Every structure is written in C-alpha cells, then in structure tokens.
Amino acid sequence: MLLTYKFRIYPSREQQDKLLFILDNCRFTYNKLLEILNKQEKINQSEIQGTIPKLKEQYPELNGIYSKTLQYESYRLFSNLRALSRLKKNGKKTGSLRFKGRDWFKTFTYNQSGFVLEIKNKRYNKLYLSKIGLLQIRAHRKINGSIKQVQIKRECSGKWFALLCIHKTDEKPRKKTGKAVGLDLGTINFIYDSDGSHIEHPKFLNKSLEKLATVQRYLSRKKKGSSNRMKQKIKVARIHERIFNQRNDFLHKLSRYYADNYDLIAAEDLNIQNIISKSYNAKNIMDASWNHFLQMLKYKAESAGISFVKVNPRETTSKCSRCGATVKKALTIRIHKCSCGLEIDRDYNAALNILKLGQELACMPLEVANKQPMNQEATPFRVW
Ligand SMILES: [Zn+2]
Secondary structure: OEEEEEEEEEOOHHHHHHHHHHHHHHHHHHHHHHHHHHHOOOOOHHHHHOHHHHHHHHOHHHHHOOHHHHHHHHHHHHHHHHHHHHHHHOOOOOOOOOOOOHHHOOEEEEEOOOEEEEOOOOOOEEEEEOOOEEEEEEOOOOOOOEEEEEEEEEOOOOOEEEEEEEEOOOOOOOOOOOOEEEEEEOOOEEEEEOOOOEEEOOHHHHHHHHHHHHHHHHHHHOOOOOHHHHHHHHHHHHHHHHHHHHHHHHHHHHHHHHHHHOOEEEEEOOOOOOOOOOOHHHHHHHHHHHHHHHHHHHHHHHHHOOEEEEEOOOOOOOEOOOOOOEOOOOOOOOEEEOOOOOEEEHHHHHHHHHHHHHHHHHOOOOHHHHOOOOOOOOOOOOOO
C-alpha cells in the first residue's frame, strides 16, 4: 500500500534560494520539453527524454539540479498527456497541454533516489536531498515502510513541504468488533450516528471563515500588481491553508474513530442528495468536507479490511426507523415523532435508517439490526 505523508520543511534563506532555483528550472525544462512535443508530428517519447542532456549542454546551470529530478519532468509531461487523452476519451472538452507559468508550478520530485531521511527525535529531523544538502524537517508521524519518492512543494503561502510517498508492507487487518453503524451527515450536526453520538460542525471553521472573508475584502481593495496586494494574497493563502489543515485534522480523527470501532459503516451517497445552506463560501467548504470525509472513511475502511457502503438517502429522513411509517417533516422540525411512540432527533432517526439500508446492502446480519432506539437524549461525544 502506498501512503503519502506531508511534512513541513524549514529551509534556510540560502536553501530557499536553491529550492526556488530548482523549481524554476524544472518549470523551464518542462516547458522546453513541451515545446519539442508540440513540434513533433508523431509523439516520440525517447526523443523527448534524450533532449535533457542536450539542454544541460546548452544551459549549464541545469547541472546544479539532481539529474533524476530533471528527468522526472519528462515523466510529468507524459503523465499529463495521458490524463488529457483520458479526459478526451470520456467526452470532456479539452485543449492541448499548456506551458506552465510560475504560479502553476509548485513541485519538484526525487524519485527512488537522491534523498535520505534522518530521524533523531520528534522535533529535529533532517532530510538530505542531493544537490541541496540537509534540510530541517518536522516529521511528526512515524514512518513504517520504505520511502519511494520525495516531492518538494511550495504552497501559495510561501511555506515549503516534503511529500513522502511511503510503501507500507506489514498491514494487518484489525480485530473485528462485530458492530455496525449508520452515519447521517447534516447541516446542523456534522454527523449523527445510529448509536446516538453526534458532533456539531467544528466552530474553528466558522472563525477561520469569518477571517477569510475579512482578508479577502482587504485584498479586493489593493491595487493590482502592488506589493501590498502580494502581501495580502499571501495572507489569504495562509488562512486557506489553516482551514484546510484544521478541517483535515478533524476529518482524519473522526474517520479514524469509525474505522477503528465498527466493522460495517453505512453513509449516505451524497451525490444523490441536494444540500441546502446559506453562505456560498461556507457551503463549498462543507460540501468538500463531507466528500472528503467519505473518501477518508472508504480508504480507512479498506485498509482495515472492513465494509463501507453508501446508501440512497431518499426517505431516510421521513421514514420512521421503528415502524416504517412515513412521517413528513419540514427542515425546521428537529424531532421525529411517530404514532408508534418513537420520539427521537430527526438526524438520529435518519442514521438508524441508513444503518438498516447499509446492512441490507452489505448482507451482514448483526445483532444491532434488531436493536430498538431508546427515547432518550444521546450524549454528544468528542473525538478531537
Ligand atoms: Zn413509527
């Protein structure tokens, strides 16, 4: 299994110049190769690969870059080309490959060799990169497996990161718990599960979103091309980055909780559902969060050897999870109250329905299927 870890690196001023130099010359090489590709009547990959040594003769400064890092640009070009033709095949409108401008080129790559990671303790580790030297890296996670590739990335905020692609070998499936869970994702509660646990939308997101709106307003007032605008742009990028990190951390912990504690996880298929929300910006981030969360769940479930199913959310809100009767309710009605006597939170009711549908789909008879919900306030739990 391949995993990617993203660690922050802290280059010195001198190293930063070097990183920028490599980034810019990889972009230069990529564009040169694309230029040759565009001239070819029939695509000739070996001609393009053979161009790099010639470029080095013509531009001796390229010798300051690890040779495989430069070669990787030819791989990148062809991988972009393949992606483009796949899109074409699927009937998407596509143009041709574009030359990369500064803002569109953010990474360079050490594939298979040219790097060594030295781990001393939690805070101070070193990453050695050929032709660059020792970089300070914050490897905040333990690495079990061999590193196949190191990609150096410059984010819009100006921070540098190393993306380590790790080949994991000894993955053992965990012990079965015999439990199943249904998950309802919503606008009031981020999640409500069929065991009655729920989590509200994380508040830090709202705070960061407010801040984002403010700095974006400032940005729109700055003159185009001015250095103040550039500074403001970096501020905006930093907040985006923070929101992304906070959200990712929250989603990772939450999906880890479910993947560790249940053998069957059922969730709504969000592609079918229409989601309504007020603020455009907040909505985007929320949508992305749900999708991202489901992707993480799927991935974690697969690597833990457990089942993850997506069910059609139609009628999961209106149907009574105890007797099956239809109880229509407006969005503002938060309680599901049925003539059979069941009175529970509407999201809880939905989660129970999702669990049932999921169990039908997975054909996994579990004792939980017959468990009746209790008419009581479930306690919210926190996993982060
Ligand atoms: Zn009922």
